[in-house]
Each structure stands twice: as structure tokens, then as C-alpha cells.
Amino acid sequence: xxxxxxxxxxxxxALVQDEGRxxxxxxxxxxxGAADRTAYALANRVVANxxxxxxLEVTLGGLEVEVLGGSLTVCLTGAPAPLFxxxxxxxxxxPVTVPEGGHVRVDPPPVGLRSYLAVxxxxxxxxxxxxxxxxxxAALGPxxxxxxxxxxxxxxPPEHPAxxxxxxxxxxxxxxVLRAVRGPRDGWVxxxxxxxxxxxxxxxRTNRIGMRLSGGAVQHAEGAGELPSEGVWRGAIQVPxxxxxxxxxxxxxxxxxxxxxxxVVDADVDRAAQxxxxxxxxxxxVSGA
Amino acid sequence: MSxxxxxxxxxxxxxxxxDDTAAVLRWSDALQAHRPAGVAEIVPAARTxxxxxxxxxxxxxxxxxxxxxxxxxxGAVEDAGPDAEVIEIPVHYDxxxxxxxxxxxxxxxxxxxxxxxxxxxxxxxxxFAPGFGYLSGGDPRLEVPRRDEPRTRVPAGAxxxxxxxxxxxxxxxxxxxxxxxxxxxxxxDLDRDPPALLRQGALVQFTVAQSPGAQR
Numbered sequence: 420x421x422x423x424x425x426x427x428x429x430x431x432x433a434l435v436q437d438e439g440r441x442x443x444x445x446x447x448x449x450x451x452g453a454a455d456r457t458a459y460a461l462a463n464r465v466v467a468n469x470x471x472x473x474x475l476e477v478t479l480g481g482l483e484v485e486v487l488g489g490s491l492t493v494c495l496t497g498a499p500a501p502l503f504x505x506x507x508x509x510x511x512x513x514p515v516t517v518p519e520g521g522h523v524r525v526d527p528p529p530v531g532l533r534s535y536l537a538v539x540x541x542x543x544x545x546x547x548x549x550x551x552x553x554x555x556x557a558a559l560g561p562x563x564x565x566x567x568x569x570x571x572x573x574x575x576p577p578e579h580p581a582x583x584x585x586x587x588x589x590x591x592x593x594x595x596v597l598r599a600v601r602g603p604r605d606g607w608v609x610x611x612x613x614x615x616x617x618x619x620x621x622x623x624r625t626n627r628i629g630m631r632l633s634g635g636a637v638q639h640a641e642g643a644g645e646l647p648s649e650g651v652w653r654g655a656i657q658v659p660x661x662x663x664x665x666x667x668x669x670x671x672x673x674x675x676x677x678x679x680x681x682x683v684v685d686a687d688v689d690r691a692a693q694x695x696x697x698x699x700x701x702x703x704x705v706s707g708a
Numbered sequence: 709m710s711x712x713x714x715x716x717x718x719x720x721x722x723x724x725x726x727d728d729t730a731a732v733l734r735w736s737d738a739l740q741a742h743r744p745a746g747v748a749e750i751v752p753a754a755r756t757x758x759x760x761x762x763x764x765x766x767x768x769x770x771x772x773x774x775x776x777x778x779x780x781x782x783g784a785v786e787d788a789g790p791d792a793e794v795i796e797i798p799v800h801y802d803x804x805x806x807x808x809x810x811x812x813x814x815x816x817x818x819x820x821x822x823x824x825x826x827x828x829x830x831x832x833x834x835x836f837a838p839g840f841g842y843l844s845g846g847d848p849r850l851e852v853p854r855r856d857e858p859r860t861r862v863p864a865g866a867x868x869x870x871x872x873x874x875x876x877x878x879x880x881x882x883x884x885x886x887x888x889x890x891x892x893x894x895x896x897d898l899d900r901d902p903p904a905l906l907r908q909g910a911l912v913q914f915t916v917a918q919s920p921g922a923q924r
Contacts, residue, residue, distance in 0.1 A: 650751025682718025
């Protein structure tokens with residue numbers, strides 16, 4: 420009998436995620452994949468999975484799964500959500516063994532937005548276009564988890580977990596400071612420095628497509644006109660005509676027509692994916708390569 | 709043709725800005741033929757190509773490799789080369805905006821159809837939705853603005869015009885293009901390999917569908 424997870428509760432949003440779908444932008448399909456790639460990769464590493472196996476991305480906790488068909492080693496990373504195995508507190512950022520029939524519960528995290536639950540062997544649902552990631556914009560990949568789902572777990576990898584615990588990240592910085600490189604379309608707004616001079620607030624409309632900000636306006640330049648569609652990427656800070664920036668995350672569109680005034684450096688994009696609605700954000704210009 | 713401009717795109721890549729969509733396709737073809745080391749992804753668009761680097765790649769080196777790329781100076785959108793795939797899309801020219809397009813272009817409805825089917829288009833880039841291709845080239849008389857009010861529901865298979873582009877909606881979605889017809893051809897089918905009918909660089913020939921269209 421293969422090991423599997425039965426979903427008992429999902430919280431606001433729980434998704435299967437992996438490294439996404441590279442190389443398909445030409446047919447209008449973006450990369451997608453785990454929103455916080457660092458936390459996702461770390462969870463896999465702790466349970467000694469090879470890179471790329473699918474894990475669960477849990478937004479603001481609320482996930483409960485039952486382990487069926489055998490015992491299972493799991494690891495929770497990312498937003499430090501309290502983890503319970505059969506109602507007993509368990510450690511995050513560490514391998515945890517769950518007995519057959521055991522219940523794993525992920526409560527809402529005090530800080531951060533997305534937690535990653537890796538299972539040894541990976542979540543083995545059917546891939547779509549080479550990936551098990553759910554892309555909310557393209558509506559591709561495994562459906563969001565629902566109560567009653569049964570998720571198969573892949574075969575146990577040959578490597579064994581080699582660590583007891585890894586350092587958890589900190590998500591309590593306030594405001595969150597994201598480094599960004601100016602351009603490519605900073606000339607299309609009146610004053611791109613409004614971006615770094617303003618303390619922004621992440622809005623309730625923040626999702627896997629982008630972190631939407633309010634609290635000021637980066638005005639479009641007089642007579643700037645309309646920009647022909649151009650490619651966008653994770654970390655791009657796009658400014659629509661209302662002046663409120665959007666930082667694109669994992670499920671961003673492939674192309675867009677609003678000016679991108681700056682691009683968050685790759686190392687800080689994962690931090691952006693952990694910003695909760697209502698939290699404050701500032702940007703700091705850094706030079707590119 | 710003027711030299712391309714290399715614009716910064718964070719520490720993730722370079723945005724290559726060129727003269728027009730024909731130049732994008734020439735660049736795209738050149739990058740397919742000689743992909744510089746350290747390139748993770750290439751996203752062509754109307755007048756730009758976003759070149760995304762592999763993590764840790766040296767952007768300065770990438771920029772010089774792009775600058776040294778051998779890209780032809782001329783060639784029209786339709787110059788897809790002798791091996792280019794030609795995709796035929798039969799269309800029922802019964803779209804709700806056909807009369808508006810005729811009025812906007814000063815052509816009769818029949819002339820709009822003749823113009824749309826008269827010359828091949830080329831898939832310049834993707835985006836908007838899985839399977840959607842922005843088609844360039846075609847008859848320049850068909851340039852029309854987007855609709856003032858986007859429709860909340862455009863059916864799958866709707867064939868539209870906007871700006872200098874044409875396109876076919878792969879699935880039901882909102883949309884602001886001027887709709888001139890519909891096709892029964894599936895633009896996106898996950899059970900097909902590859903799922904997208906239109907791939908960047910391919911030629912598209914619209915034809916007048918002979919059989920009566922499915923009721924929509």
C-alpha cells in the first residue's frame with residue numbers, strides 16, 4: 420500500500436507546488452512554482468528529497484492531513500506555523516516522523532504568509548506540462564486542495580535526512596525592506612523615487628500573482644502614452660495607471676503593458692512572497708550587475 | 709535598423725529593446741539558433757525580448773554575448789524561412805464587431821474578410837492566456853483600436869483584431885479585442901502534445917470556413 424495523505428482541512432488556500440514550468444512563455448504559460456522558492460527547497464532538503472519534488476504550499480495555516488498507508492517523514496518551513504502531530508506540538512524546520520494514521524495540523528503562523536510542508540518522497544499527483552504546480556493565473560496544474568482529497572506520496576528516496584534542524588528565517592521585520600534595481604521603464608513615470616520614499620501597505624488583493632500595494636501613487640509621466648506589451652518576470656514592480664505598484668510573484672502574467680519601474684532582486688523576491696496583507700513594505704534602490 | 713537597447717531588469721536579466729515586431733522575430737530566431745550561455749528564458753513581445761539569466765549568471769557577460777549576436781538587419785514579419793510551419797485556421801466570419809471593423813477601416817465586411825485571409829500572419833509572441841498568440845504581419849489596413857468597453861465574456865475560438873495584431877481566444881475569458889469571427893479549431897488542448905496550436909515563430913493562414921459553424 421503506498422503512502423498517501425488524506426486532506427481533512429485546507430485553511431484559506433493549500434496548493435501543490437514544485438519548481439514550476441520553465442520554457443513555456445512562448446505559448447503564454449508562465450513559470451509558476453513555489454512562491455517562496457527558498458523555503459520550499461529547504462523543506463525538501465530536510466526530508467532528503469531530490470530537488471524538484473512537489474510539496475504543499477499552505478497559506479496562513481489551517482491545513483490538516485491524515486497519513487495513510489505507512490509512516491511518513493515531513494518537514495514544515497517558511498512562515499513559522501505551529502505544527503502538531505496528533506495534537507502534540509512538533510518542531511518546524513526539522514524532520515518529523517508521523518506514524519501511520521497520524522494527523523498533521525498546521526495552525527496559522529504568527530508572522531509570514533506561506534508555509535511549506537514537504538513529505539519524504541514528494542507529493543506524487545499527476546504533473547501538468549511537466550510540473551505539479553498550481554498556477555492561479557493560467558488555471559493550470561493540480562486543483563487547490565479540498566477536504567477529502569487523497570494525495571499519493573512518491574517512493575522513498577535513497578538519501579536519508581541528515582539534519583535535526585535548520586535555522587528558521589525571520590519574518591518579523593517591519594516594514595519589510597526589498598532591494599530593487601531601477602528600470603527598465605523608470606522613465607515612464609513622473610518620479611520613480613516615489614517608490615523608495617513611500618511606506619507601502621500590502622493590500623488584501625495580494626495573491627500568488629502579485630503583491631499589491633497601496634499608500635501612495637507613482638504617477639505616470641505626462642504624455643507617456645501606452646507601452647506595447649513586453650515580457651515580465653518575478654520581482655517586476657509594475658505601475659498601473661492608478662499609481663499603486665504591484666510586485667509580481669510566482670504566477671505573474673507572461674507579458675504586460677504597464678511600465679515596470681524597478682525589479683526586486685531575485686534574493687528578495689522570496690521575502691516578498693511572505694508579506695502578509697496589511698504589512699508595511701519599503702523599497703531600496705541597489706545597482707544591478 | 710538602429711542598434712538594440714539593453715535595459716536593466718533587476719539582477720535577473722536584460723530587456724532587449726528593438727525597432728519593431730519584425731526585429732523581435734529576427735532576434736528570436738537568432739537566439740534560437742545561438743542561445744548564449746547562462747540564459748534561462750527568453751520572453752519575446754511586441755518590441756522587446758526579455759532575456760532571463762540562470763541564477764548566478766554574470767549579466768555583464770550576458771549583455772556582451774547579446775551584443776555580439778549575429779542578427780540579420782532586415783526581414784519582414786512573414787519571413788519565417790523555408791521550414792516554417794504553416795497553421796491553417798478556418799474562420800466563420802460572423803463576429804459581433806465585423807460591421808464596426810468595416811466602418812473603422814473603411815472597408816466592406818467582405819473586404820475585411822478578404823484582408824484577414826489574404827496574407828499570412830506570424831505568431832510573434834505569447835501571453836494573456838495559455839495558447840494565446842499575438843499574431844503580427846497580415847494586412848496593414850486592418851489596424852483597429854481595442855473596444856472602449858472590454859467584454860466580460862468572450863467565447864473560446866473568437867477571432868479578434870486589436871492594434872496591428874490578430875489573435876484567437878483559446879478559452880472563454882474577458883477581452884477587449886474587436887471580434888470578427890470564430891473558429892472551431894482548439895487553440896489549447898492539454899490532451900494534445902504540444903497543447904498550444906500556435907507556437908512562437910509559426911505562420912498562420914486564416915481561411916473562410918466551409919462548413920457551418922457550431923452554434924455559439
